[in-house]
Amino acid sequence: MYYLRIWLASARYSIIRTLMFRGDFFVWSLVELFWMTVNLLLVSVIYRHTDTIAGWSQYEMVLLVGTSMIIQRFLMGFFWSSIFDFGRNVRTGNFDFFLAQPGNVMFMATTRKLDPDGLINSVVAAGVVIYAARQLGLHPSVLDIVLYGFLILCGLAIHYSILMLSTSMVFWLTSAQGVEGGYFTLMEFSRLPREAFKGITNTLFVWLLPVVVVSNAPARTLLHGFEWQWALWLFVLAVVWFALAVLVFNRGLRRYASASS
Numbered sequence: 001m002y003y004l005r006i007w008l009a010s011a012r013y014s015i016i017r018t019l020m021f022r023g024d025f026f027v028w029s030l031v032e033l034f035w036m037t038v039n040l041l042l043v044s045v046i047y048r049h050t051d052t053i054a055g056w057s058q059y060e061m062v063l064l065v066g067t068s069m070i071i072q073r074f075l076m077g078f079f080w081s082s083i084f085d086f087g088r089n090v091r092t093g094n095f096d097f098f099l100a101q102p103g104n105v106m107f108m109a110t111t112r113k114l115d116p117d118g119l120i121n122s123v124v125a126a127g128v129v130i131y132a133a134r135q136l137g138l139h140p141s142v143l144d145i146v147l148y149g150f151l152i153l154c155g156l157a158i159h160y161s162i163l164m165l166s167t168s169m170v171f172w173l174t175s176a177q178g179v180e181g182g183y184f185t186l187m188e189f190s191r192l193p194r195e196a197f198k199g200i201t202n203t204l205f206v207w208l209l210p211v212v213v214v215s216n217a218p219a220r221t222l223l224h225g226f227e228w229q230w231a232l233w234l235f236v237l238a239v240v241w242f243a244l245a246v247l248v249f250n251r252g253l254r255r256y257a258s259a260s261s
Contacts, residue, residue, distance in 0.1 A: 006103060007111055014114035029117040032076070033124065036069055039191065040128065054195035059135040060223060061193070066128035068190045068215040071155045073125050075163070077118030078156075082110045083163055087170045095256060106249050110164065133222060140222050148221045151231060154238040155214035159187070161238075161245035168245070171252030190215040210237045 018025045043065060047058040056064065086109045089095040098109045133140070140148070166183045189211045197205055197212060206212045217230040 003103065003107060006108070010112050011114045015116060018116050025117055028115075029120055032073070032117060032121045036121065036124065036128075039065055039069070054193045056193045056195070057136075059132045060219075063129055063132035063136070063222065064193060064215060064219045065191050066125050066132060067152070067219045069125035069128065070122055071152060071159060071190070071214060072187065073118050073122035074152075074156050075118075075159045077115045077122060079110055079160055079163070080118070081113040081115050083160075083167050085113065086110060087167045090170045090256065093257075099256075105253060106164075106246065110160075129222075136223070138222060140225075144221055144225060147226055147231065148218045151218035151221060151234055154234045155218065157238040158210050158214050158234075158241050161241035162186075164245040165241075165248055168249045168252045171255045186211055210234070210241070213237065 040062065043058065043061050046053070047061070051057070053061060086095070089097070089109075095109070098105055101108045163183050186209065189205050192212065194202075194206055194212050194216045213230070213234055217227075217234045220227060220230060
């Protein structure tokens with residue numbers, strides 16, 4: 001409850017700040033909406049020339065892309081600004097501010113800011129998933145929907161952990177900006193079906209780096225019902241990657257040179 005109150009206070013501050021700069025909020029909401037629209041249009045154009053991609057039909061692919069968008073919008077809405085500022089604060093020494101706060105440093109540094117534009121567009125992404133499910137004639141049970149939400153949260157934890165691992169390199173490097181940019185390139189694979197990966201790419205992007213599983217597992221839950229192997233694998237990956245992110249962050253924290261004396 002203590003950390004919940006801290007987070008609610010930070011969320012309230014972020015919303016008030018957003019209302020002070022409504023133009024900025026409106027523009028960034030449109031930018032993200034435009035990016036989502038381009039991805040959906042790309043799927044539409046591709047399926048004008050083929051019926052399936054790796055066994056996935058057009059609306060199955062739309063459902064997969066919508067699932068990937070939900071996870072990324074949650075990441076952008078809840079964590080991205082704070083994590084981006086975290087890397088900059090370590091470089092400038094302003095990270096001292098978080099060390100002086102009465103709470104877990106990693107929590108305080110990565111939940112300070114909320115981006116309502118990203119969270120609003122997550123509703124649009126959810127609408128895309130619902131539309132695709134209706135086109136496919138899907139009727140998931142309440143349990144399937146709950147499991148879908150749980151796997152979305154596991155995927156969000158994996159995204160958060162990978163981004164934190166990338167940004168924590170700033171404790172050892174002069175700048176981690178290139179590493180942060182590489183994260184987005186890596187996450188582009190999350191909008192592709194698992195069956196499209198063969199050989200070494202299957203080993204790398206499905207089993208070692210979970211960039212494909214994070215969206216495929218929840219999407220398959222809606223398409224084919226609960227598959228315990230995928231759910232268990234995604235949950236284990238979320239735990240392992242989050243533990244690794246905490247470990248690297250804490251080791252980097254020991255190397256941090258304060259901006260004070």
